Amino acid sequence: MRVPSGGRPVKEVGEFPLIDMIDGVVSATLPRRLRMGIGDDAAVWRPRPGRDLVFTTDILVQNVHFRLDWMDWQAVGHKALAVNLSDVAAMGAQPRLALVSLALTGSERDREVTDLFRGMNALGRRHGVVVAGGDLSASPNGVIVSVTVIGETSAGRRAVMTRDGARPGDxxxxxxxxxxxxxxxxxxxxxxxxxxxxxxxxxxxxxxxxxxxxxxxxxxxxxxxxxxxxxxxxxxxxxxxxxxxxxxxxxxxxxxxxxxxxxxxxxxxxxxxxxxxxxxxxxxxxxxxxxxxxxxxxxxxxxxxxxxxxxxxxxxxxxxxxxxxxxxxxxxxxxxxxxxxx
Amino acid sequence: MRVPSGGRPVKEVGEFPLIDMIDGVVSATLPRRLRMGIGDDAAVWRPRPGRDLVFTTDILVQNVHFRLDWMDWQAVGHKALAVNLSDVAAMGAQPRLALVSLALTGSERDREVTDLFRGMNALGRRHGVVVAGGDLSASPNGVIVSVTVIGETSAGRRAVMTRDGARPGDxxxxxxxxxxxxxxxxxxxxxxxxxxxxxxxxxxxxxxxxxxxxxxxxxxxxxxxxxxxxxxxxxxxxxxxxxxxxxxxxxxxxxxxxxxxxxxxxxxxxxxxxxxxxxxxxxxxxxxxxxxxxxxxxxxxxxxxxxxxxxxxxxxxxxxxxxxxxxxxxxxxxxxxxxxxx
Missing domain, CATH: 3.90.650.10 (PurM-like C-terminal domain)
Known part of the structure; x- marks a missing residue:
């Protein structure tokens, strides 16, 4: 049982107004080193010298990784970002940017889509991460959320934590x-x-x-x-x-x-x-x-x-x-x- | 009409052997500045100082963006990477890394999945891009390929091309x-x-x-x-x-x-x-x-x-x-x- 959360169906709202709405949710506080956010072909970021960059990506598929009768849209946004932040955390890095690819059936409500980004943004803010861009497309059989997170860490031999570093006695x-x-x-x-x-x-x-x-x-x-x-x-x-x-x-x-x-x-x-x-x-x-x-x-x-x-x-x-x-x-x-x- | 291309069904191969097979396809020539490829939580990259980084992501959904009776798997891999490289090209940047999230129904053949990465890799090599990591998951209703590309460009005010730079007389x-x-x-x-x-x-x-x-x-x-x-x-x-x-x-x-x-x-x-x-x-x-x-x-x-x-x-x-x-x-x-x- 899925309770409509208000708003208009995405297929009536149209792609570009929807991008503007998402931009309104995520672009409140773009950091200085992010040189371009949503709306151009790609996001541009200027990292500090002496830093390594960490990248990770994960995809969430409706009815495989989440169900909308169990989780609200904000939770879907939260979880899609959280699983990526967790990968960056496991490297010991500081996450900075997220890119979001969202594929929708078209019958979702605009309010639901902005809720997804609201959930994502609230978690991102807590960890110093901004949603810097992405892609909207169609998916006939259910929602797909694919998130990529970019983080940074001090450069150097001992900078990241890996899976092959365990030693007897640890x-x-x-x-x-x-x-x-x-x-x-x-x-x-x-x-x-x-x-x-x-x-x-x-x-x-x-x-x-x-x-x-x-x-x-x-x-x-x-x-x-x-x-x-x-x-x-x-x-x-x-x-x-x-x-x-x-x-x-x-x-x-x-x-x-x-x-x-x-x-x-x-x-x-x-x-x-x-x-x-x-x-x-x-x-x-x-x-x-x-x-x-x-x-x-x-x-x-x-x-x-x-x-x-x-x-x-x-x-x-x-x-x-x-x-x-x-x-x-x-x-x-x-x-x-x-x-x-x- | 879809012609099976040999190999075993993904659901029989299992996730981790499949990751190894993909690693075999893409990791032939990892560049020195890529500090970690497939197999850990995230990819790590050390860009040069004085460079800005460019990020873009796009998702391809089966029967929306591609049909397997029209395109072979290598072409799907090619196109999924190409649309992202095109976004980086539109910024005037040099693409460097790709992350790939792939969601499969499980009835695909392992050979088909490696073909997808072969098509991606062949295009990537032509443009100096390596597949540096990603994520495999399940999708009951068809294949989803989500690609993120990271590129670099000289830092500076005039470094990237944007959509808002057109002037009368151009x-x-x-x-x-x-x-x-x-x-x-x-x-x-x-x-x-x-x-x-x-x-x-x-x-x-x-x-x-x-x-x-x-x-x-x-x-x-x-x-x-x-x-x-x-x-x-x-x-x-x-x-x-x-x-x-x-x-x-x-x-x-x-x-x-x-x-x-x-x-x-x-x-x-x-x-x-x-x-x-x-x-x-x-x-x-x-x-x-x-x-x-x-x-x-x-x-x-x-x-x-x-x-x-x-x-x-x-x-x-x-x-x-x-x-x-x-x-x-x-x-x-x-x-x-x-x-x-x-």
Missing amino acids: IIGVTGPLGMAAAGLRVFQQQLLTLDGNPAMREAYSRPKPRVREGRLLARAGVRAAMDLSDGLLGDLPKMCQASGVSAVIDIARVPIPNAIKWNFDDWFDLALRGGEDYELLFTAPPAVFARVCRAFRLAGLHGPWRIGEIVKAGAKGPEVKIREASGKVEEVESGAYTHWG | IIGVTGPLGMAAAGLRVFQQQLLTLDGNPAMREAYSRPKPRVREGRLLARAGVRAAMDLSDGLLGDLPKMCQASGVSAVIDIARVPIPNAIKWNFDDWFDLALRGGEDYELLFTAPPAVFARVCRAFRLAGLHGPWRIGEIVKAGAKGPEVKIREASGKVEEVESGAYTHWG
């Missing part, structure tokens, strides 16, 4: 609780409206918080290995182990899984560790660097990080992820990434 | 013939297989040539106003007039419309001037600068530019585009942009 950390977004998806799918904690779960799914500030602090503290958790810990940590040629042991009792998940879902383990879409940062660091991260987070008034295990040498079977139970027993565990056509 | 130029792509679309739609010249028309529609080199020469010669022709001359020139606050007079006899179009289509005027997707550059320049452009093109061994009219002061009715007939008579003409949900 502590494994995460920046926040796992499983809330997957629980939110379950709440929507099964209409679990009486479930205690469901507003927080739905919020985690609809409006994930990209850990931009945390990513910057990690990089500044000297962390070299990080990625964002989009496919769940047991989907993503194996990728990092593979890229770095190491294995990992997870202390299951230390993984920050909210009790609201443990107490309400029998499959809490899979939900929290394979569910995905948490957009927390996963990182590894030697103990001294990890201690520096803890101090930096505390000084900045941030929660965490949570220490959830260690990196060890890869065994005869190659890189793998194991679980250490509360008893101390170490068990093998099946890696599981969410795959799109699985 | 000569209006285009970099190549108009109407071939629209004729190609007509050939596909109406199966005009006996039409003389149809391979060139189909090629113009399927594999447009972005005018990157021409754009660089225009900017270097001092041209300040340019845009690429994606919506036809009578769709795009009014946008430039509006942005610049001027009017334009087009000498219809001087517009480079191939005889293959005039002789075969009764509606050749609308086909050539409103049909769109030519991706030639439209620019305006004072006579001395225009002469410099002609010399630069000749020295570079390029055709054109074609001189098709002049910019004049806007009249009482505001910015408008008029047509000067072969007789010398100046007529009003309806502006007409292709709109997506029209």
Whole structure:
């Protein structure tokens, strides 16, 4: 059940008036170094010398990545930008610009489209990001939102955090609780409206918080290995182990899984560790660097990080992820990434 | 009728092997200044100091922007990159990196996906552009290709060509013939297989040539106003007039419309001037600068530019585009942009 939100259908408004309306939403505060925004062939940006640039892109497809009966248009805009900011955060970079390609069926209301950009803009402003341009087109079978984010980071060998930087002896950390977004998806799918904690779960799914500030602090503290958790810990940590040629042991009792998940879902383990879409940062660091991260987070008034295990040498079977139970027993565990056509 | 091109269905191949296959296609020659390519959260690029950066993004939706019974996968890859390169060319910038978001139904063959990147890569190499990263996801109702291109240009006030730089007294130029792509679309739609010249028309529609080199020469010669022709001359020139606050007079006899179009289509005027997707550059320049452009093109061994009219002061009715007939008579003409949900 989709409630019309007022406004006129896009196909009646027309493309160019719609671009003007979007421009009105996003161009309130264009930064000085952005030399051209919406309306020309391309956006122009003048970065500072001595900076590297970071680029990332992600696409959200209606009824695959979002449903308009679960999320309002502002949340769609928020999430489309958030998943990209999360990628930039995972590199330890500062996001600056976003480009948005939006494909519409034509029966959307103009108000809905501007709401999408409002949601995007509100999140962008919180992280120093402006929507600098994009493209509008047609899509007969549902809305598509494709966002590209450009960020910058100090130039230099140790400037960005990558997936191949994990070393035996490193502590494994995460920046926040796992499983809330997957629980939110379950709440929507099964209409679990009486479930205690469901507003927080739905919020985690609809409006994930990209850990931009945390990513910057990690990089500044000297962390070299990080990625964002989009496919769940047991989907993503194996990728990092593979890229770095190491294995990992997870202390299951230390993984920050909210009790609201443990107490309400029998499959809490899979939900929290394979569910995905948490957009927390996963990182590894030697103990001294990890201690520096803890101090930096505390000084900045941030929660965490949570220490959830260690990196060890890869065994005869190659890189793998194991679980250490509360008893101390170490068990093998099946890696599981969410795959799109699985 | 879609002929399978060999290979395995994407949903059987799986996401990560497919990413590796794409990496194999695009990462043959990563440039030194690209610090990270496919496989991490984001691409990292170190531009030169004293350079501005240019960003553009466009999305192609199956059965809206391309049909797989008309175009092969390599052509889809070519066109998805070409329309973005054309936007960067219209700014006078040098394209450098491309990010690709690809959404697939899952029934595509792996070979088809790598063909798409092969087509993209072949065009990119010709223009000094590498595919530096992207995103794969699911789309139940057809393929979506979203491409973002990043380019660079000399920093400085006069570095980029914009839509608002046209001045009365400027000569209006285009970099190549108009109407071939629209004729190609007509050939596909109406199966005009006996039409003389149809391979060139189909090629113009399927594999447009972005005018990157021409754009660089225009900017270097001092041209300040340019845009690429994606919506036809009578769709795009009014946008430039509006942005610049001027009017334009087009000498219809001087517009480079191939005889293959005039002789075969009764509606050749609308086909050539409103049909769109030519991706030639439209620019305006004072006579001395225009002469410099002609010399630069000749020295570079390029055709054109074609001189098709002049910019004049806007009249009482505001910015408008008029047509000067072969007789010398100046007529009003309806502006007409292709709109997506029209």
